[in-house]
Amino acid sequence: MSPPPGGPGASRATGEVPAGGPRPAVFLDRDGTVIEHVSYLSDPGLVRLLPGAAAALIRLRRAGFAAVLATNQSAVGRGMITEGRLREIHAELERQLGREGTSLDGIYYCPDAPWDDDGLPATASRRKPGAGMLLEAASDLGLDLAASWMIGDLMSDVLAGLNAGCRSILLAPGRPPEGDDEGPAPGPYLTAPDLAAAADLILAGHAGAMAAARTAARGISPP
Numbered sequence: 114m115s116p117p118p119g120g121p122g123a124s125r126a127t128g129e130v131p132a133g134g135p136r137p138a139v140f141l142d143r144d145g146t147v148i149e150h151v152s153y154l155s156d157p158g159l160v161r162l163l164p165g166a167a168a169a170l171i172r173l174r175r176a177g178f179a180a181v182l183a184t185n186q187s188a189v190g191r192g193m194i195t196e197g198r199l200r201e202i203h204a205e206l207e208r209q210l211g212r213e214g215t216s217l218d219g220i221y222y223c224p225d226a227p228w229d230d231d232g233l234p235a236t237a238s239r240r241k242p243g244a245g246m247l248l249e250a251a252s253d254l255g256l257d258l259a260a261s262w263m264i265g266d267l268m269s270d271v272l273a274g275l276n277a278g279c280r281s282i283l284l285a286p287g288r289p290p291e292g293d294d295e296g297p298a299p300g301p302y303l304t305a306p307d308l309a310a311a312a313d314l315i316l317a318g319h320a321g322a323m324a325a326a327r328t329a330a331r332g333i334s335p336p
């Protein structure tokens with residue numbers, strides 16, 4: 114595999130750019146979305162997949178969505194963990210997903226502490242709510258952002274998706290998000306209790322869109 118783009122701490126695309134044009138993706142927050150939230154997780158032994166998360170990824174990938182992790186990891190920028198330890202944590206996450214029969218197409222993380230990107234426009238910052246990690250993944254993996262979704266448990270996840278031109282789903286609505294001071298979103302988003310329910314929403318809409326496309330295609334095809 115070639116070195117990851119973007120320099121130290123940037124990211125890793127685990128999949129190849131497929132032939133056949135851009136494909137949709139589901140961008141996934143990590144903590145509180147795919148795995149249990151542990152404040153400043155630093156021990157791979159504490160990685161726990163959330164119930165139903167792997168099954169949701171299996172369904173989404175089977176429907177043609179790339180599954181891409183996009184996670185803020187300011188613990189690195191704060192000096193609380195090394196990037197090596199972060200990679201160990203992500204290797205454990207991938208090991209657990211593999212045991213459940215699925216995987217991720219890419220892992221993107223932003224190691225910056227919040228103060229490093231103060232004042233950057235939303236599209237310039239890699240740190241969510243900036244769109245940088247999503248745009249980078251779209252370039253690396255050949256993704257159709259307009260057909261893609263961002264799922265996460267903080268408003269900064271919702272905003273990152275909207276800033277990238279995706280649709281967004283906020284998990285666990287009604288719970289005051291810890292450390293979430295992003296304010297209201299500039300556009301509409303959906304809510305769901307967990308990743309499985311978010312996948313239901315996405316796949317229901319996706320099936321409808323595919324059926325409409327097939328109908329339209331039949332309408333213009335020769336008999």
Ligand SMILES: [Mg+2]
Nearest residue numbers: 142144145266
């Ligand atoms: Mg989270």
